[in-house]
Amino acid sequence: MTAYIIRRLLLMIPTLFGIMLINFIVVQVAPGGPVEQAIAQITGEGADITERVTRTGADTTTTARPAARDGSASRYRGAQGLDPEFIEELEKRFGFDKPMHERFFQMIKSYVVFDFGNSFFRDQSVLDLVIDKMPVSISLGIWTTLLVYLISIPLGIAKAVRDGDRFDVWTSFALVIGTAIPSFLFAVFLLVIFAGGSYLDWFPLRGLTSENWSDLSLTGKVLDYFWHITLPVFAMVIGGFATLTLLTKNYFLDQLNQQYVITARAKGLTKQRVLYGHVFRNAMLVVIAGFPSAFVGILFTGSVLIEVIFSLDGLGLLGFEAAFNRDYPVMFGTLYFFSLLGLLLNLLGDIAYTIIDPRIDFERRET
Numbered sequence: 369m370t371a372y373i374i375r376r377l378l379l380m381i382p383t384l385f386g387i388m389l390i391n392f393i394v395v396q397v398a399p400g401g402p403v404e405q406a407i408a409q410i411t412g413e414g415a416d417i418t419e420r421v422t423r424t425g426a427d428t429t430t431t432a433r434p435a436a437r438d439g440s441a442s443r444y445r446g447a448q449g450l451d452p453e454f455i456e457e458l459e460k461r462f463g464f465d466k467p468m469h470e471r472f473f474q475m476i477k478s479y480v481v482f483d484f485g486n487s488f489f490r491d492q493s494v495l496d497l498v499i500d501k502m503p504v505s506i507s508l509g510i511w512t513t514l515l516v517y518l519i520s521i522p523l524g525i526a527k528a529v530r531d532g533d534r535f536d537v538w539t540s541f542a543l544v545i546g547t548a549i550p551s552f553l554f555a556v557f558l559l560v561i562f563a564g565g566s567y568l569d570w571f572p573l574r575g576l577t578s579e580n581w582s583d584l585s586l587t588g589k590v591l592d593y594f595w596h597i598t599l600p601v602f603a604m605v606i607g608g609f610a611t612l613t614l615l616t617k618n619y620f621l622d623q624l625n626q627q628y629v630i631t632a633r634a635k636g637l638t639k640q641r642v643l644y645g646h647v648f649r650n651a652m653l654v655v656i657a658g659f660p661s662a663f664v665g666i667l668f669t670g671s672v673l674i675e676v677i678f679s680l681d682g683l684g685l686l687g688f689e690a691a692f693n694r695d696y697p698v699m700f701g702t703l704y705f706f707s708l709l710g711l712l713l714n715l716l717g718d719i720a721y722t723i724i725d726p727r728i729d730f731e732r733r734e735t
Contacts, residue, residue: 369722373715380711385476387707392472392700401464401694462488462696475700484701489693494701497686504576504682508671511597512604520609524616529643531621539613546610552673555603559677562599571599574679600678604671623647 463471478485484494492500527536563573572578576596577589584592623629624647632642675684683702690698 369719373719376715376718380708380715383711384704384707388476388479388700388704389472391703392475395696395699396468401462401696479701479704482705484704485697487690487698488695490695490698494697497698498683498702498705501681501683501686504680505671505675505684507576507597508600508604508674508680508682511601512608512671515601515605516608516612519605520612521616523609524613525620525643525648527613527617528620528624531617543610543613546606549606551603551606551608552677554606555600555674555677558599558603572596576680600674600680604674620647623650626650 463474466474482495484498486493487497490497523539527539530536558571559573561567562570572595576593578584578592578596581589581592629642629647632646633639637645671682672684672688674680675682676688679685686698687702689695690702
C-alpha cells in the first residue's frame with residue numbers, strides 16, 4: 369500500500385500542473401481581464417480618479433496627461449483617453465508586462481510554497497481570504513453531507529429490501545423530482561415560500577447569522593445559526609440525496625442476489641442478520657469510501673450558487689466574485705488549493721476502501 373500511495377502522490381504533480389495550465393490558458397485568452405476591469409472602473413465612474421486608480425494599486429501621477437494618439441493603448445477596450453504610461457503602470461501592477469508563459473511558471477513557483485499572492489481588488493492576501501471564507505463553506509458542506517448520508521443510506525436500504533412494491537415506486541417518483549430540480553432553483557423556491565416572498569416569513573432571507581449575533585447567549589447563537597442555515601442546507605440536500613439513494617439501493621440489490629446471501633438464508637439465518645451482518649458491509653463499501661470525494665463535490669461545486677442566492681459569505685461567493693471581477697490571484701489560488709485538496713481526498717477514499725475491506729489490494733491490481 370505504501371508504494372501505491374507514493375505513486376499516487378507523484379501522479380498528482382502532473383495532474384495538478386495540467387489542471388492549472390489548461391485553466392490558465394482559457395482564462396488568459398478570455399476577454400475582460402483585470403486591466404480592462406480597472407480601466408472600466410476608472411472610465412465608468414468619472415469622479416475622483418485618484419481614488420479609483422488607488423483600488424488597482426497603480427501610480428496616480430501618470431493619469432493627468434491625456435493619452436497620445438499612437439494606438440498604444442488601443443488593445444484594451446475603453447483605454448482611449450488614458451495616458452499610455454498609465455496603462456503600462458496597470459500592466460505592471462497586474463503582471464501583464466511579462467509574457468504569458470513567464471507569468472504561468474512564476475505563478476506555479478509561488479504556489480508550490482503556498483504563496484498565493486494578494487487579491488487584485490481586495491486589500492487582503494488570497495490565503496487570508498480563503499481562511500476567512502472557509503468556515504461558511506465547510507459548515508454548509510459538513511451539514512449537507514451528513515444529512516445526505518443519513519437520509520440516503522436508510523432510504524436506499526429500504527428501497528432495496530422492498531424492491532418493486534408500492535413504497536419503492538412512490539419513493540422513486542420523489543427521487544426523480546429531486547434529481548430533476550436543480551439545487552439553485554429549489555433554493556429560489558424556498559426563498560419565495562419561506563423567506564418573506566409571497567407566502568411565509570419563517571426564515572431569514574440572507575446571511576448565516578443575525579446582526580445582533582454577538583449579543584446573543586450561547587443557546588441563542590446556536591439557534592440563530594441553525595435558523596439561518598436551514599434553507600441553504602435543505603436546498604443542497606435535495607439536489608444530492610437522490611443519486612446516493614439510488615446508488616445505495618443498486619449496491620444492496622446486487623449483494624442480495626449474491627451466492628453467499630442465498631447460502632446464509634439456506635442455513636436458516638434471519639433476514640435482518642443476513643442484511644446487516646453480511647450484506648451491509650459489502651454493499652456499503654463503495655458508499656462509505658466515497659465520502660471524501662462526495663464532501664469535496666458538495667463543498668466546492670454544489671455550494672457556489674447556493675451561497676450567491678442566500679448571500680452567504682463563503683468560498684463559493686468569493687469564487688463567483690473573483691471570476692466576475694477577473695481577480696486572477698483569487699481564481700488561480702483557490703483553484704490550486706482545492707484541486708490539490710480534491711486529489712488528496714480521492715487518495716483518502718482509496719485508502720478507506722482498504723480499511724473497510726482489507727481484501728482490496730491496489731498494488732496487486734497495478735502489477
